[in-house]
Amino acid sequence: MAATPATRQPSKKGIFAASFVGTSIEWYDYYIFGTAAALAFGSLFFPKSSSTAGTLAAFATFAVGFVARPVGAAIIGHFGDRIGRKSMLILTLVLTGGATFLIGVLPTYAAIGIGAPLLLVVLRIVQGFGVGGEWGGAILIATEHASPRRRAVYGSFAQFGVPMGVLTSNLAFLAVSGLSDDAFLSYGWRIPFLLSLLLVILGIVVRSRLQDAPEFERVKQQNAVSKVPFAELARRQPRNLTLASLASIAPPAVGYTVIVYMLTYGTTVVGFERSTLLTLILLSTVAWIGTIIASAALSDRFGSKRLYILGALTAVLWPLPMFGLVNTGNAGLALLAFIVAAVVQGIMAGAQGGLFTEIFDVRYRYSGISIAYQLGGMIGGALTPIVATTLFEAYRSSTAIAVYVAALSLVSLVSVLGVRKIAMPEAEPAEPAGTSTSSS
Template sequence: MTETTGHRTTRSAADPAEARKVAFAAFVGTALEWYDYFLYGTAASIVFDRLYFATEDAAVATLAAFASFAVGFLARPVGAVVFGHLGDRIGRRRTLLITVTLISVVTGAIGLLPDFAAIGVAAPLLLTLLRILQGVAVGGEWGGAVTLAVEHAPPEQRGRFAALPQIGSPIGTLLSSGGFYLVALMPDETFDAWGWRLPFLAAFPLLGVALYLRRRVGESPLFAELLAEHDRASMPALELFRRSWRQVLVGLAASLIGIGGFYLLTTFVISYGTNQLGLPKSLMLGATLVAAVVEIGTLLIGGRLADRFTPGKVCFWGGVVSALAAFPVFWAIDTRNPVLVVLAVAVGINCASVPYAVSGALLAGLFPVKLRYSGVAISSNLAGMVSGFVPLVASALLIASDEKSWSVALVLVALALATALGGLLALRLTHRDEVTVHS
């Protein structure tokens, strides 16, 4: 798909040592990003419904908390457009410094926000506003981190290097669920009064670590070539939808199970297990911790499989396996047996993690260099926007089906099959990663 007539094409030689440093910095940044973002999902399940959306009807409070959770996803495409524009215009590295700072400051501010009992209706309104700002920041963070890692990596190893930022997701889960697991051991009064705030306030010191690492990495060599040749798009988002709208839709579909399936199996399942099944919140949080530990290995293996079989094929089969596992996962959770609950959550999350492992390499391969930051960010965050409503939809379907979990399992099947289709179509649309230089 790269035009070569009347032009010459070049590839920047990859420095393996620099590629590893960049991938590690991308991993740390995305780990902090997902830590911040996942905190809200966990808190929406066990804290915000009671302290910020307090009503006499527990089901309504839960729906309101999940609605505020979903609003953040609506803001993600906005962040993708804004920071995608900056990333394709001023550079990946500089843009990523902005996004990681914004999300950390906003997350820390949530930990300082008074609750409904203190300031009334202003509490849920301000909480929702902060969630929107979180969504804007996340909209530009992951796409830039993956783009930077891919563009520094050796071409034959881009799958494994693109998988490293993905490990930020389970690490973010471990940090967020682990933090809430520890504070949940406090007496209920202490937890409600100030204990739940501690994981949010930890975002401030963690920001210093992320900024230190990201300031030490260089700009993408492929973007540097575009900059030298004055070949940047003036309006990346507009050009993206004019020239590559099919790739955007394919990237959206391929990302659904890795994002929406994950939130179904964490945010929704934590609420389902504690509220409908009467299971201890420590058990449900512990299940996500076990799943996250196993997921690290799944992501590393998935990245290597992408280099061997192509990201599209791995995404397709990961979607198929996730669809087949959906009903058994919820059947096991419904037994209320602690061992089976933990096993089911681990299996469900790790099946969904196979397509997620390769999504960075897959999405990066769909777009040319000068539109890549915008393309990866917009397609993944459109999927994120859809996925943000998954816990809310699942909760509504659960109520409509008289609290029978088969209705939620069907949602997981639909997300998985859409991802399988996206992986299949991506095989035909992968872009050759070359920089066109005018003679």
Template structure:
């Protein structure tokens, strides 16, 4: 493939970054919509408890966990498609599956109308959402990391994470607008509107991705049929097992804690008497700060390395776990905002660096499958279970301390991995993972292998 001119390269970079951000934002709007709605309303509609006010919420969040359990399966399916047929084919599939499942959620009958069939259908659709989300993250990352120069990879790849953050903001705003329905309208039908509106987002996303080309790295690899494995997953497990385990450990801190901060915090806030409006707006503000800081930390990782930036985020999460809930316990709006904003900054240091850090762990022919496996297995365990476990701990003890200890434990898993197991072996010829011992030269312009 002939080298691009400087102007053509800059235009391509802008196009793939915009496509990644827009596509991720639309896809994660759908996924986060259930997470936010589960904490606010879905328990009452689909899982009436008739007793303890948190029982229905726990059941709705259990559906959240089931969706997360499906993420590794989706990651393996779409990772295989992405490594064999191309990144674009996989991303078109994830968007279609996610959009269809979310729209159908808005059409489901309530428990009072359909009985047990209602929650069963909801959980089934959540499984489909989870499978789509499992395949989305890696593809959204790779359309950037496999198209940009190595010395700017941390900065540019962090924009893909911004799309996730903006998707959460969009879903929270949609639910807040739906909550403005007077009387019992929100509980009866208003909550459905954000789910039904996803059809518009789906159509826009399909348009954007249909006009997206394949990545440079995949096209270069595809010309060498001997280097393309028939079973990418088997190659990942044979050649990159330590990389997969390392990625899993890194994900424990930000995945588990982020869903405690984003989802369980809504449960806890309402438990201590904070209005859902304050909670949603504080979450929106925190996520906007998060999205901006992801780019800052991504750029910083190009300068000082991936590992020290990620390490700083994990330490910040460990330190902030207890103060987060102490501030929320005051019930004061300003304190709630501080809790969310600082918490999201600690997450940004990890989430903003993940796209470049993880993509540098695997070779091109198995990169989609390897990233999906490490990212989604940990997400299913830590991200899927943490809000459910946290809500159960709150119901059992009535206090935030056990939840704070849970969050600290998740952060410790990542810290141990970063301190003792960061130097995983790297595939020959690949760009090495950026850490404090391997500073990147600013003049280095080797494209992604």
């Protein structure tokens, strides 16, 4: 076999920037919609509904983005497996960031009537479609440049983007939360959306300097690229695709309970101030990021599957205590509840990138990890705020909500136990330029 032509490998810093910065921007775009849905969209885009119905309608619009995500994962994953990871990662930024900016200039129901919520739904679909292909590409641009002993650590680069998206989106809304209610609903909510344009330009500059990893380039040079990646994935690895999808439910189920539903529940039921909850969630992201780092390092040492199992187990156990702490109305106890929830998510996030890279063949890996992640996100993330709102209206208690989140997490725990790793190449790809084999 002919030797693969030598190419200049990007530095570890370059890979980190492309994976982390881009993903942070994408998740910033995605999460500000969730925050706005909880705080403003009900009255701005669905004003003729009751308070509860307006909230449900806003959360339903939020959920539409999750429905679009598996479609984006399949289509963008298809071309990511056929053409390359880099080009698709630039496309996801343009789609998500462009839709986010347009939401920021969208007229409300008072201005154009029914056209406002319809346009909001369309832009949310575009946003979700772009995000659908983001996570898988960002994970692979990092893990495929890493040696087998460092895949979880490199995979965690993209995972930092999730809490950073929460952090920056909450900071953006916290900055405008001091406005009066009239000012916030008039123009304040738009500011975080408009800022997205500058962030997207930054992300495109960073990602344009990337190259696809040697592992994928070898597949292209050997003319071994799959013609229809999803069809081959469904035929050759249906078990792993199904189980990985179910295993992906727990992190968003816990996460969106805190960062989306709690903004409504905490203010309207428990009585917290909007700015207080935003601050508490913001502070908890520090623990989220720290746990991702620790979990990724431990995953490379003890196995990513073991760490993910541990995280899923904690996700089963924590929802009931979490709501109990929030229900006290004490800010310190609510912060503890959110910090532990962040740790729960961080354990799974630190292990997930390495684990998912190891369970799908490189020829359809972009499609596999993207579809699995987004299907899990749709079940765990899209439905949770809606179901939580409905359950509380029915039972007037948070217990039913906590049991629901715990049950979703139990599905993930059982599923990850059955995931099987594939045989990986024995030869390790060269470490990116400017790195050594020592721990980072």
